[in-house]
Amino acid sequence: VKLGELGEFGLIERIARAARRSGADSGRSVVLGIGDDAALLRAGAGEDVVVSTDTAVEGVHFRWDRQRPRTVGRRAMVANLSDLAAMGARPLGCVLALSAPPGLQVSVLDAVIGGMLREAATHACPLVGGNLSRARQTTLTLTVLGGVSRGRALRRNKAKPGDRIWVTGRFGASALDVLRARRGEGEVRHVPEPRLHAGRVLSRSSGIGAVIDVSDGLGADLEHLMRDSGCRAEWARDRIPLPRGFRVACARLGVDPLQLAAQGGEDFELLFTARPNGPDATELTRRLGVQVTQIGQVVAGSSSGAGGSAGGWRHF
Amino acid sequence: VKLGELGEFGLIERIARAARRSGADSGRSVVLGIGDDAALLRAGAGEDVVVSTDTAVEGVHFRWDRQRPRTVGRRAMVANLSDLAAMGARPLGCVLALSAPPGLQVSVLDAVIGGMLREAATHACPLVGGNLSRARQTTLTLTVLGGVSRGRALRRNKAKPGDRIWVTGRFGASALDVLRARRGEGEVRHVPEPRLHAGRVLSRSSGIGAVIDVSDGLGADLEHLMRDSGCRAEWARDRIPLPRGFRVACARLGVDPLQLAAQGGEDFELLFTARPNGPDATELTRRLGVQVTQIGQVVAGSSSGAGGSAGGWRHF
Numbered sequence: 001v002k003l004g005e006l007g008e009f010g011l012i013e014r015i016a017r018a019a020r021r022s023g024a025d026s027g028r029s030v031v032l033g034i035g036d037d038a039a040l041l042r043a044g045a046g047e048d049v050v051v052s053t054d055t056a057v058e059g060v061h062f063r064w065d066r067q068r069p070r071t072v073g074r075r076a077m078v079a080n081l082s083d084l085a086a087m088g089a090r091p092l093g094c095v096l097a098l099s100a101p102p103g104l105q106v107s108v109l110d111a112v113i114g115g116m117l118r119e120a121a122t123h124a125c126p127l128v129g130g131n132l133s134r135a136r137q138t139t140l141t142l143t144v145l146g147g148v149s150r151g152r153a154l155r156r157n158k159a160k161p162g163d164r165i166w167v168t169g170r171f172g173a174s175a176l177d178v179l180r181a182r183r184g185e186g187e188v189r190h191v192p193e194p195r196l197h198a199g200r201v202l203s204r205s206s207g208i209g210a211v212i213d214v215s216d217g218l219g220a221d222l223e224h225l226m227r228d229s230g231c232r233a234e235w236a237r238d239r240i241p242l243p244r245g246f247r248v249a250c251a252r253l254g255v256d257p258l259q260l261a262a263q264g265g266e267d268f269e270l271l272f273t274a275r276p277n278g279p280d281a282t283e284l285t286r287r288l289g290v291q292v293t294q295i296g297q298v299v300a301g302s303s304s305g306a307g308g309s310a311g312g313w314r315h316f
Numbered sequence: 317v318k319l320g321e322l323g324e325f326g327l328i329e330r331i332a333r334a335a336r337r338s339g340a341d342s343g344r345s346v347v348l349g350i351g352d353d354a355a356l357l358r359a360g361a362g363e364d365v366v367v368s369t370d371t372a373v374e375g376v377h378f379r380w381d382r383q384r385p386r387t388v389g390r391r392a393m394v395a396n397l398s399d400l401a402a403m404g405a406r407p408l409g410c411v412l413a414l415s416a417p418p419g420l421q422v423s424v425l426d427a428v429i430g431g432m433l434r435e436a437a438t439h440a441c442p443l444v445g446g447n448l449s450r451a452r453q454t455t456l457t458l459t460v461l462g463g464v465s466r467g468r469a470l471r472r473n474k475a476k477p478g479d480r481i482w483v484t485g486r487f488g489a490s491a492l493d494v495l496r497a498r499r500g501e502g503e504v505r506h507v508p509e510p511r512l513h514a515g516r517v518l519s520r521s522s523g524i525g526a527v528i529d530v531s532d533g534l535g536a537d538l539e540h541l542m543r544d545s546g547c548r549a550e551w552a553r554d555r556i557p558l559p560r561g562f563r564v565a566c567a568r569l570g571v572d573p574l575q576l577a578a579q580g581g582e583d584f585e586l587l588f589t590a591r592p593n594g595p596d597a598t599e600l601t602r603r604l605g606v607q608v609t610q611i612g613q614v615v616a617g618s619s620s621g622a623g624g625s626a627g628g629w630r631h632f
Contacts (some may be wrong), residue, residue: 033365036472038368052354053411055449086353095369097457101354133371137452141413143459156352
């Protein structure tokens with residue numbers, strides 16, 4: 001069955017049913033979900049509303065022949081949740097704007113939506129509405145809303161000279177997967193973990209500087225932090241924590257593992273700075289519930305530019 | 317200059333500057349605007365957050381050769397604000413996900429953004445963030461957030477037998493414009509008015525039944541209201557209020573004015589029901605600040621189906 005045969009209202013009903021089945025249609029924050037002119041969400045008392053939007057375009061951010069539709073959906077949701085994590089917010093809900101060709105198989109779309117809803121259910125970010133349009137290219141725009149206590153949102157511009165530079169998790173798995181798929185060796189399977197818990201812990205901690213989630217690549221996003229904070233980073237690529245087996249896999253493909261890890265992008269780990277008198281790696285790892293590694297420190301001076309020298313993903 | 321030459325960060329800076337210039341970058345509800353991982357908005361005490369998303373696709377919802385880029389932007393923003401109006405909400409802010417080909421002229425995009433920002437400034441709905449992607453087709457997805465007092469949101473499913481059926485404004489101007497443009501007679505110029513004030517008045521009024529904004533066409537959206545409310549509408553097409561000069565223009569084009577007004581779509585007027593003992597047309601017109609006309613009444617029984625017989629816009 002193709003999308004054009006199902007029609008708009010059939011598709012809305014299908015998505016709403018899938019959301020109910022997966023438990024990703026409702027929650028404490030949802031006053032009104034799919035089906036009216038708009039959805040209604042309720043933030044907590046004293047919370048501001050965080051909003052972020054992110055788009056995945058077929059042929060640009062994903063290809064049907066390189067990853068399963070379910071993975072496309074999971075990654076799209078994770079990319080958005082990661083922005084909430086980087087603000088220290090808890091998810092309230094999300095809306096999906098989907099544009100697709102009428103000839104798209106409904107089974108493909110079912111799998112995309114299924115992947116999205118899986119992550120939505122896992123991270124308590126219910127799907128409460130959306131929009132469906134015809135288009136030549138499949139495009140998924142997710143907008144996520146979150147709640148964060150007033151004055152507690154994490155920012156990009158709060159790094160200070162002397163801060164240590166930290167990262168959660170490990171880098172390069174997404175880039176390696178994409179590289180392999182590009183060379184015809186299997187599909188993109190890796191689905192990063194949005195660091196929602198770690199972000200919330202950071203938002204409640206003292207001594208935290210600037211925070212960003214790594215989407216464009218560690219080097220480029222570190223440049224963003226430094227530029228927005230008016231500082232410079234001294235950091236060592238060989239401090240980047242790598243996934244298990246990563247060096248071997250890179251050697252086989254003939255690529256520099258540290259370069260791939262630094263420039264790859266879509267890691268969705270948190271990159272943050274903290275005052276030097278704060279907790280050490282062991283203590284941060286315990287509090288954030290994920291491995292935390294120091295990769296450098298912040299010094300006075302201005303950064304080299306908009307991520308140019310550091311590489312990273314170019315959107316145009 | 318083309319989009320690809322400007323690049324992502326150049327374009328973000330350009331949009332942020334335009335927003336500042338137009339005064340559509342900030343407001344009482346904006347805690348943090350463009351530039352971080354996400355934006356921060358603040359709803360009022362006791363308010364729920366309304367969220368709605370809507371997409372305009374080049375070649376589907378608009379064509380560069382039939383309307384000015386500025387009109388494309390204005391209409392995209394109005395379509396979204398209209399959903400807030402239909403919920404009785406006041407705007408808090410919006411985010412824009414823009415996908416476009418690298419070959420698109422920056423001047424065209426400037427005009428689209430300019431049109432959007434004009435409506436954003438007029439209706440106090442600041443642009444606080446977004447996302448930029450490469451794509452083959454230009455696609456604008458706006459997500460608007462609003463605030464509405466708890467328990468006061470207007471709904472589609474609250475019509476009751478005996479209710480009168482009312483509409484704001486007049487119908488058919490958008491459809492007439494599109495029809496003319498399709499026949500090569502000028503461009504699409506009409507920009508509907510989002511009925512935000514009227515919606516807020518309705519949300520504070522007693523005796524209001526179901527409410528929707530007319531985007532798919534009066535007939536189709538009346539079907540939506542009736543289906544969601546489990547009722548049936550008895551209404552007369554010849555009660556539809558028409559714009560000045562509409563019958564003459566339709567006669568010249570050889571189309572039935574009432575059919576065009578009933579099926580055209582994109583009027584973005586409010587369609588609502590109210591208990592029969594409520595205010596009359598004169599009083600409603602005074603309170604809502606826009607002409608209000610009764611077009612029928614709600615009766616018991618079930619509606620004929622998903623807008624099929626009534627016509628209206630098909631998305632796939």
